[in-house]
């Protein structure tokens with residue numbers, strides 16, 4: 001394979017410079033269709049600046065860790081001060097990371113946090129809209145009994161509003177905050193954590209979560225359409241069951257774990273670090289022709305159950 005490190009490349013160049021470098025490589029006369037570039041160039045995020053919401057725990061923490069471990073400068077945004085501090089301590093020594101305390105359902109706070117991140121790191125190349133709360137139980141319990149409190153008639157206005165604020169409105173505010181910085185800088189990546197709840201119904205999770213995640217998935221497609229002109233790529237990651245702290249740690253409950261093991265083809269839940277490859281990919285030069293996509297990472301759970 002032709003060596004692919006073209007003229008002038010060095011670690012720490014900006015994402016835009018890297019895209020230009022890959023374009024320059026592609027245009028080289030000796031490049032043949034089917035030639036691959038090396039993984040360290042395809043997935044190189046070093047020197048880029050990222051903001052990750054909900055970065056103090058679970059999926060967001062794993063995303064922040066993989067970006068920082070690969071040389072990105074990362075702002076960890078969360079509303080949980082204690083977990084944010086613990087997350088900062090967990091990051092690899094020498095990682096260029098900082099924190100912002102903000103509530104993603106409050107657009108003023110979110111804008112302030114994005115402005116501070118852009119000021120500290122000079123730009124925002126990737127924004128992960130990931131923060132969220134549990135959707136609450138559904139109309140069936142995990143042992144298949146009806147749960148009147150979580151029927152359509154039983155769900156309170158307060159719960160509906162909280163879930164929509166966290167999983168739909170906050171995604172809208174985060175896309176707004178990110179696009180405001182990415183347009184003038186000439187591009188960027190916005191990556192939203194949706195869920196397989198955006199694709200299929202689920203009896204054990206509340207209806208508001210289903211609606212909010214499906215809404216967020218379509219918002220991703222609409223934003224991708226509008227922002228393509230500005231070289232801002234917008235995609236979604238749709239996880240299946242991951243063992244995180246969501247819903248007060250409900251996914252660590254042995255009965256819930258057993259339910260997911262039973263109903264998912266790979267027979268287990270995912271650990272948070274299993275999100276890392278997909279997150280890195282979507283933030284990297286390797287994904288530069290992908291926009292408006294929702295990538296499922298669920299061990300086959302959305303396919304149905306198998307033996």
Ligand SMILES: NC(=O)c1ccc[n+]([C@@H]2O[C@H](COP(=O)([O-])OP(=O)(O)OC[C@H]3O[C@@H](n4cnc5c(N)ncnc54)[C@H](O)[C@@H]3O)[C@@H](O)[C@H]2O)c1
Nearest residue numbers: 054056057058059079103104131132195241242244245246
């Ligand atoms: N764990 C799963 O099985 C699963 C499956 C599909 C989708 N998801 C989605 O993944 C995302 C991350 O969830 P997780 O499972 O890692 O949960 P988690 O509870 O481990 O982490 C969520 C983080 O978001 C933060 N957060 C919540 N509300 C916030 C707010 N208003 N402002 C700022 N920060 C806030 C929390 O403090 C926490 O640190 C969520 O959008 C969730 O819906 C999770």
